[in-house]
Amino acid sequence: MSMKLKQGSDLKELLIDSQKRVNTTLNQAIERVASDEILSRSMRYACVDAGKRIRPALTYGSALSVGGSISNADVPAAAVELIHCYSLTHDDLPSMDDDDLRRGKPSVHKAFGEATAILVGDALQSLAFELLSSPTNPIKPVTQLKMLEILASAAGCRGMAAGQAIDFNAKGKTLTAVQLEQMHELKTGALIKAAVRLGALSHPSVKQAELDALEVYATKIGLAFQVRDDILDEISETTVLGKPQGSDLARGKPTYLSQTGLEAAVKKTDSLATEAISALDNFSSAADPLRELAEYVVRRDH
């Protein structure tokens, strides 16, 4: 397993190493638990070698920023990514967002059928909690338990699931800027915050002041992330984005763009990135990957 990540490593290295390490952890986990061949293959399809791994990079970056080790962050990073991949798999289903493309390839239900896609999402969610609660996890039990509570809460009715419910009910309606922000905070922000918190907690001697600062950082980039997604949904080509361009707007889903216009949305992401970086003022250069990630989130083109 790659051990290249170190304090002060640059962003590109962080993203590449995050991808490698998460793929290794996920491959090993699926190998260990999934004996059914079709289930195992479809789960790998949904979560291995796919995506930018921004959430795991945040978990690793957060662990580094407080002086933690990379290997302690492997399980939390993989667990967060599993929750993310389960939500993508279910969001793409015909009765949900009905997206045929994901990360540049057919979405799970296009590749394996709808029933398997539902099952894969369910199994990825279970696996996240199985990994985090495993006795082989190097983190001490009380901290594991705290991580489990954070992740379950971010995935469920106080996070992603609640955001998704608001999203359903908002189709074709106009939300206020405050409502839209709240929806994004639940749908995307909660898991991004969990990614950052789990990374920091993987270091046994993390301080409360560090956790508080990282919470502010995570809140800012969580929102920036979703606004950037809305911008990309408006301006990108399908080939770059990996899903049909303009698909959210076409479905009548409320986005920042439909409310504020492109220019204001870009300004919003810039100021959010600046605020995220400011939250790390008291951190050493060990937080540089997180600082660069904040810039990356608002500059990325897919």
Added chain:
Amino acid sequence: MSMKLKQGSDLKELLIDSQKRVNTTLNQAIERVASDEILSRSMRYACVDAGKRIRPALTYGSALSVGGSISNADVPAAAVELIHCYSLTHDDLPSMDDDDLRRGKPSVHKAFGEATAILVGDALQSLAFELLSSPTNPIKPVTQLKMLEILASAAGCRGMAAGQAIDFNAKGKTLTAVQLEQMHELKTGALIKAAVRLGALSHPSVKQAELDALEVYATKIGLAFQVRDDILDEISETTVLGKPQGSDLARGKPTYLSQTGLEAAVKKTDSLATEAISALDNFSSAADPLRELAEYVVRRDH
């Protein structure tokens, strides 16, 4: 909250009290975490005031059998039931078993639409892990962690999800008796085993020999439970069963009945119940509810 359950209470009391206590725990949990009105209502629809609560009764019965307290078993019992209700909600979906009726009322997707049913199942799964990992849980952290691992593993690729995958792939095929038993053990038995294990673990001073005996008990009734389901699917009226009669056979799903015939299947459940009860030979009368539950599982008419 009812505190009627005590050692040696009879089965009817156990089932009624299990229902009450689980409803209370689930209502409180949903009230606490789900602020979205539609999500909260549909989650309640899927899991409150519904079902026989056999799994929670097993959790409570198991806690009592080793001298544990009822209140310590509340959270584990509710968590197990949440996993069960999530799986029912997803299994009923059109692309899965396409069942319109569940527990005598329209299934979740019939009542709230398919997208909400997917989301409800997802949120119920998250809630199970959120409850079990909550710091307000009266059980000590290391035991909470152990319970989380057992439950996640029973829900995921080493349990329910794997059984479901085998079930998909088996439609229209003939499985051997061994393959069929393995499928049932994963699909139904794993969660029933988890229900029993979590109950026993909720008592801080449970002994390994007790856990081992309960494991045997749980394996036997897990299988008996599924065979009885197959029998009921064949012989019951829709009004009694709460779902269309003969629906599994009609879908070409392999069942015990399609392999062994009715008489052999009934004999099988009887001998499994006897073996389950024998496993509890060294237990006091505190295990009477579990003994009665074994009989109930193979006698129930819905």
